[in-house]
Amino acid sequence: MGEFMDIHRSMKGVTQDQLAEAHQADLDIQDTEGVNFKKAWADPDSGMVFCLSEAPNADAVRRIHERAGHPADEVYEVPVQA
Amino acid sequence: MGEFMDIHRSMKGVTQDQLAEAHQADLDIQDTEGVNFKKAWADPDSGMVFCLSEAPNADAVRRIHERAGHPADEVYEVPVQA
Numbered sequence: 001m002g003e004f005m006d007i008h009r010s011m012k013g014v015t016q017d018q019l020a021e022a023h024q025a026d027l028d029i030q031d032t033e034g035v036n037f038k039k040a041w042a043d044p045d046s047g048m049v050f051c052l053s054e055a056p057n058a059d060a061v062r063r064i065h066e067r068a069g070h071p072a073d074e075v076y077e078v079p080v081q082a
Numbered sequence: 083m084g085e086f087m088d089i090h091r092s093m094k095g096v097t098q099d100q101l102a103e104a105h106q107a108d109l110d111i112q113d114t115e116g117v118n119f120k121k122a123w124a125d126p127d128s129g130m131v132f133c134l135s136e137a138p139n140a141d142a143v144r145r146i147h148e149r150a151g152h153p154a155d156e157v158y159e160v161p162v163q164a
Contacts (some may be wrong), residue, residue, distance in 0.1 A: 001125050005132050018158035023164035025133050041087050041134070041160035048158050050087050050132065052123070061137050078123035080098050 001033075002079055004053045006072040012047030014078050019049070025068040026051075033060040083116075084161060085133045086143050088154040095128030101131070107118040107150040109132075 011019075019042050026037045035055040042049040051072070055061045058075040065072045093101075101124050108119045117137040126132040133154070137143045140157040147154045 003123070005125075005130075014162060016164075019162050019164045025159075040164045042162035043087075043158040043160050044090075044162055046158055048087075048160075050153070050160070061090055076125040078125050078130075078132070080096060080101050080124035080126055082101045082122045082124075 001054055001056055002077050002082070004055050004058060005078050006051045006053070006061055006065065006073055006075040008047075008049040008051070008065075008070060009049050009073045011042060011049045011070075012044065014042050014044050014047070014049065022068065022070050023051075025070075026064055029067055030064050031062050035064050037059050037064075083136050083138055084159050085104075085163070086137055086140060087159050087160050088133045088135070088157040090131040090133075090147075090152060091155045092129050093124060093131045094126065094142055095127070096124050096126050096131065100132055104150065104152050105128055105133075106116050107152075110148055115146050117144065117146050119143075119146075 037053045
């Protein structure tokens, strides 16, 4: 298991309710890939969304986001933290 | 005060010690701009670093990172969270 930060670049105007709904859609299916989405941060002005997760690998993160209907544009493993 | 996620794109190969040192350099001067750097996540393979902070505005975040010697490439306010 590692920690991952992924980025979505096209969620301009995202509201609190929409982000909560999108995050819940991940949570609903994340166990099927052994992923644990911990937190999401969004900037409605730019459309950037950052998601932090624990997962066996980056592809598992990608698959959950894809199946939940909001594929990630970038996924990075972030093993170094401070 | 708001919450901000900023990105550095050029820290390829960053080690745990180097990230801790860079983060500490922010912490040492952040009070001068009313910023609170809460966490940093790094991917040494891609060189991507993500920093989460509380700050009065994005420019305050930029100024601390610049003065600490590692200017941010992008800064986003992230008021929507899940």
